[in-house]
Amino acid sequence: MNVKLMTNETDVTGLKAGDAVSFSGIVYTARDAAHKRMTEAAAEGRPLPFDLRGAAIYYAGPTPTREGEIIGSCGPTTSTRMDDYTPALLDLGLKIMIGKGKRSKEVVDGMVKNKAVYLIAVGGAAALVKSRITSCEDVAYPDLGCEAVRKLTVKDLPLLVAIDSRGNSIL
């Protein structure tokens, strides 16, 4: 497969569903619990743990970090569980979502409206993803354990564009 290089600066409207990409850049981890808190904060006008404008969220909750390592195993989790919270985050500028599995119609509508893209990593490929993470920084909600928000720098993360910014899907 022809693989396109992608960073946080890539114009996501140029990506098409089915494109294989190798992503290098910054992603923030967030799962159900962090999404709930972020959307509640946004609804109440409180600050969010990171600037969502142009940001990439990776749906993942790693295993604990072992002594001397950057992070634990860190594969994608099922994106559907974030669907109820996602349209609000897209309206706040979220540009790139990385997870696994299908999305709801509401999410796809929000993606088209805000020109965002949804990529999938291979579910269960957590050791492989771990080997492509070069830094990890705690950002928010440490009480959530593996569900806390972390800022990751990744290098050459293999992904597929599952739904593009025009709403075309390969799933």
Place this chain on the structure above:
Amino acid sequence: MYNCKDIVLRLSEAIDGALKKVDGDVLNFLKAAYENEDNERAKWALGQIIENDEVAERTDSYPCQDTGVAMLMVTVGQDATFDGPLADALEEGVRLGYKDGRKSIADPLTRINTRDNTPPVVYYDVVPGDGLTVKFLAKGAGSENMGGVRMLTPSKGRRGIIDAVVSIVKEAGANPCPPILLGIGVGGTMDKAALLSKLALLRKCGESSPDPDIASLERDVLDAVNALGIGAQGLGGKHTALACAIETAPTHIGMLPVAVTVQCHSVRHAEVKFNER
């Protein structure tokens, strides 16, 4: 007499090892699927899964971050004696075995995490003799969420069983991390069928039922599921499921329960026979 400290130690070591290694038989099925797959995207996914499982083994890392809920299938002889409470020893074995694993267990309503991945889900089977065998299965949420039970009427028969499984797998789509394994329980009651579906998953991957009729049903279910074309990670192709195992039990004249447990490709399990060294 069984020593509870020994049970804790041996169970925890078995769990720790199992969580860091995908079942070798499943890995062989994944490699065969990769060789046999024509769909470019599905091959991309299968290639990454195989690479991942090899990286995990090489680096002593968890192949999947979802180290799951611990399920223990305990077979205990009725003459066995213990120097303490067996249930406590099993729970402590899980706690220690998950020391480095992800803590994924929470209260169902408050969602407050128990922080040590306990309690496990435990089933006991009491048999003659004084043996003690514990089978461990790590069950991740992505695939477990996609299981289901259908209480069919007996008239639906064999066709109804196949249709029920196909409908559950179709609904699951890419969510349970295909290629999947299917554990199917047929008969008993609603809960018995569900338990049988878990026991079916403990069979060696790809091994048929010794009953030729059930073995033939396993093949038909597998073919029907793979005809869906969901494929690896939902990307299409020939490999939605790698294997299907069915366990049955007698049921009521007015019932035909069918339970399906969906298992992702990251199969992590262990067996400890405590009366053997």
